[in-house]
Amino acid sequence: MNNELLFQQIQKKRSFLCVGLDTDIQRVPKNLLNAADPVLAFNRKIIDATADYTVAYKPNIAFYESLGWKGWHTLEKTVEYLKSKYPEIFLIADAKRGDIGNTSDLYARAFFEKLDFDAVTVAPYMGEDSVKPFMNYTEKWVVLLALTSNEGAADFQYLKNEESGDQLFESVLKTSQNWGTPENMMYVVGATKAEKLKEIRQIVPDHFLLVPGVGAQGGSLQEVAKNGMNSHCGLLVNSSRGIIYASGEKDFAKKAGEAAKAVQQEMELLLKEKGL
Ligand SMILES: O=c1ccn([C@@H]2O[C@H](COP(=O)(O)O)[C@@H](O)[C@H]2O)c(=O)[nH]1
Secondary structure, eight states, rough: HHHHHHHHHHHHHTTTTTEOOOOOGGGGGGTTTSSSSSSHHHHHHHHHHGGOOOOOEEEEEEHHHHHTTHHEEEEEEHHHHHHHOTTSSSEEEEEOOSSHHHHHHHIIIIIIIIIIOOOEEETTTHHHHHHHHHTSSSEEEEEEEEOOSSSSSHHTTTOTTTOOBBBHHHHHHHHHTTTTOOTTTTEOGGGGGGOOOOOHHHHHSSSEEEEEEGGGGGOOHHHHHHHHHHHTOOOOEEEEEHTTOOOOOOTTHHHHHHHHHHHHHHHHHHHHHOOO
């Protein structure tokens, strides 16, 4: 899916929500634990309840890998379900990969060929040759970590380069935008760092930003939209726990649908305010 199609989906659904499928087997409601694959059963119900309100899903790969080969199988089945039932949905593998070239090649093959994700999150730390192999898939997207939502982001990402005066996250944005285009690269910026979005938009005015950190981490959707939205929206705002665990009981899917709808309604107003 290219960014024009993504924007069309945002306009059609009046939403720039990305639902995070961070499905923790410990939090799957009891009534699903007898299913052959409880995580898959949970994901399907969450997807069906939220699909009207979201333009993207983002399974965090850790939740699947931690279950061994069975988890990988569940991830495959979740992707298959989404691709067959909701082909217009944008699918992001939150894997935070990146390694020397031949290894990145295989990470890219895993997420883009074996699993048919549209996008994968990549860490920029190892530089251009670790990111390029993902870019060889011309129809796919790299989502590069720029300024993350966690507290530890301050350990390195705010460090200033004495010569340029740029903080590390600014250097990441400035250098890496030559590795791809706004057609095949996005950046992760945490909603908890929304005060930085104005300066980030000065550096990357046209790129989509994947913004985790609203909901459970307390970031403000209003502030993200105010500082980060561009003329094509340019935002995918992720919420995982705030939606998929809206209830831990039998009514979990209904409550997840309601939580997603509430976020979508807020987003609709924000799009309208921006004239989109
Ligand atoms: O900077 C980052 C990068 C990735 N994430 C991921 O997003 C979700 C957030 O989950 P919530 O439950 O909505 O807090 C999760 O998969 C993180 O690994 C992030 O939070 N911050």
